Amino acid sequence: MRMKYVLSEVLVGLWRNVTMTIAMIITMAVSLTMLGASGLMYRQVDDMKDLYYKNIQVSIFLTQEVSEQQRTDLDAKLKSDPLVKEVLYVNKDEAYKRFKEMYQDAPDLVNAVKPDQLPESFRIKLNNPEQYKDIYDQYKDTEGVDEIVDQSRLLDKIFDILTAIQNIALAAAIVMAIAALLLVANTIQVAAYSKRREVAVMKLVGASNWFIQAPFVLEAVVAGLIGALLGLVALILAKYLLFDGSLEALQGLLSPVSWGDILFVFPFMAVVGGLVSAVTAWVTLRFYLRV
Amino acid sequence: MTKTYPKASRPSLDNVSVSIEKGEFVFFIGPSGSGKSTIIKMLLHEVSPNKGRVVVNGKDVTSMRSWKRPHFRRSIGCVFQDFRLLPNRTAYENVAFALEVIGKTKAVARRVVPEVLELVGLGGKEHRYPHELSGGEQQRVAVARAFVNRPLILLADEPTGNLDPDTSIEIMRLLDRINRTGTTVVMVTHDSNIVNQMRRRVIEIESGRIVRDQARGVYG
Numbered sequence: 001m002r003m004k005y006v007l008s009e010v011l012v013g014l015w016r017n018v019t020m021t022i023a024m025i026i027t028m029a030v031s032l033t034m035l036g037a038s039g040l041m042y043r044q045v046d047d048m049k050d051l052y053y054k055n056i057q058v059s060i061f062l063t064q065e066v067s068e069q070q071r072t073d074l075d076a077k078l079k080s081d082p083l084v085k086e087v088l089y090v091n092k093d094e095a096y097k098r099f100k101e102m103y104q105d106a107p108d109l110v111n112a113v114k115p116d117q118l119p120e121s122f123r124i125k126l127n128n129p130e131q132y133k134d135i136y137d138q139y140k141d142t143e144g145v146d147e148i149v150d151q152s153r154l155l156d157k158i159f160d161i162l163t164a165i166q167n168i169a170l171a172a173a174i175v176m177a178i179a180a181l182l183l184v185a186n187t188i189q190v191a192a193y194s195k196r197r198e199v200a201v202m203k204l205v206g207a208s209n210w211f212i213q214a215p216f217v218l219e220a221v222v223a224g225l226i227g228a229l230l231g232l233v234a235l236i237l238a239k240y241l242l243f244d245g246s247l248e249a250l251q252g253l254l255s256p257v258s259w260g261d262i263l264f265v266f267p268f269m270a271v272v273g274g275l276v277s278a279v280t281a282w283v284t285l286r287f288y289l290r291v
Numbered sequence: 292m293t294k295t296y297p298k299a300s301r302p303s304l305d306n307v308s309v310s311i312e313k314g315e316f317v318f319f320i321g322p323s324g325s326g327k328s329t330i331i332k333m334l335l336h337e338v339s340p341n342k343g344r345v346v347v348n349g350k351d352v353t354s355m356r357s358w359k360r361p362h363f364r365r366s367i368g369c370v371f372q373d374f375r376l377l378p379n380r381t382a383y384e385n386v387a388f389a390l391e392v393i394g395k396t397k398a399v400a401r402r403v404v405p406e407v408l409e410l411v412g413l414g415g416k417e418h419r420y421p422h423e424l425s426g427g428e429q430q431r432v433a434v435a436r437a438f439v440n441r442p443l444i445l446l447a448d449e450p451t452g453n454l455d456p457d458t459s460i461e462i463m464r465l466l467d468r469i470n471r472t473g474t475t476v477v478m479v480t481h482d483s484n485i486v487n488q489m490r491r492r493v494i495e496i497e498s499g500r501i502v503r504d505q506a507r508g509v510y511g
Binding site (some may be wrong): 002005197198200201202203204205206207208209211212 | 358360361362363364365367369375377378388389391392393394436440
């Protein structure tokens with residue numbers, strides 16, 4: 001019976017002040033969506049780093065007038081270098097073939113370039129892609145080396161952008177969370193005020209503190225959980241419309257967001273939403289009801 | 292015991308010492324601001340004395356932790372001048388509410404509530420709302436609510452303050468009947484008529500001090 005009483009009080013409470021409840025749920029939902037999005041992004045960036053760094057190459061381009069001796073020396077040196085995992089030599093013909101493939105949509109460009117003009121290169125994979133700098137310092141002055149290009153440079157820029165977006169989402173989540181928090185506090189105050197007579201009687205006849213507080217706290221928790229559910233819906237829509245829709249062109253660049261990832265962040269959002277609401281409500285009641 | 296409220300120039304209660312036996316009927320009288328209500332609040336553990344102890348039913352209330360307060364309150368019934376009934380509940384529901392919020396089942400309420408409403412003389416009016424009842428009847432509901440849990444002590448803070456003399460007498464008869472069941476009744480009042488008619492122990496307080504403590508006393 002007591003459970004039934006508490007639950008019916010929760011529903012009555014949410015309905016009594018329905019505009020405020022909606023405001024509370026919406027801010028909570030937006031905040032949790034942002035939180036979920038930044039959580040997804042975190043996993044995303046990790047996934048992408050794994051994927052890209054595995055395939056990343058450092059290219060050492062050789063000068064046109066490199067001698068046979070210089071090339072063999074460099075080859076031997078690279079092969080014995082502890083930082084290097086794999087060495088692949090690309091000669092002029094091979095380079096031209098790759099060039100043709102890469103620019104097959106632009107035959108004019110391909111025709112304008114002779115195999116002769118393309119530099120030979122060593123494509124190397126590093127044991128640890130972040131040690132690019134060491135390789136660069138070590139080989140930049142070697143005879144016959146023209147230029148050292150590291151693909152991870154470019155990737156770092158992409159990751160910087162993704163991290164920045166992630167931080168923005170997180171900041172937005174925090175700001176919205178503060179708004180949600182204040183709304184919860186306000187809603188609870190209004191609820192406590194509209195039930196002040198009941199609360200006074202309950203305190204007088206010796207109802208336990210948890211019994212007095214439970215309907216209010218649960219009211220906030222229910223709103224928080226509904227907010228988390230709406231956040232889940234928002235994330236699903238975002239995947240559906242953005243990732244699988246308008247951003248599909250970037251699919252090669254961004255690793256896809258799986259349904260599993262979204263389901264993985266949902267419990268996290270729900271726990272944060274529920275817990276933040278519960279604690280806020282409880283603290284508000286301590287000040288407001290002094291129970 | 293002594294109680295000084297913050298910002299007050301003089302103590303609300305100054306070195307007051309009172310002992311009330313189980314089953315007694317005691318009036319606290321005195322002008323407004325003399326400290327009568329502070330005594331009630333202390334008995335309810337709503338405020339604590341700065342100095343001294345409050346012992347209720349053998350338990351030191353002063354040192355009681357606040358989380359134990361709800362359980363302690365269940366042994367004390369309270370009636371106030373302004374009734375403090377829930378306007379959107381019937382007489383029956385008002386009394387049942389007090390039982391249900393301390394964990395009693397609806398079945399217990401169904402058995403006990405009609406009984407206590409009968410006792411206070413509201414048989415047949417169980418399903419009236421407070422606004423459909425007279426002041427005296429509302430106070431009877433409040434008394435029923437205070438008494439339904441069979442408390443050891445009934446605190447009444449000017450229970451007749453809003454009632455006409457005849458109705459007041461009826462409420463007093465009711466409190467007297469409750470007292471005869473063995474419940475200690477502590478009542479704060481301004482009403483000289485009632486005190487003079489009842490002839491019970493009278494403790495007069497003035498400016499936070501006891502100036503008179505008289506068995507079978509009058510208002511004076």
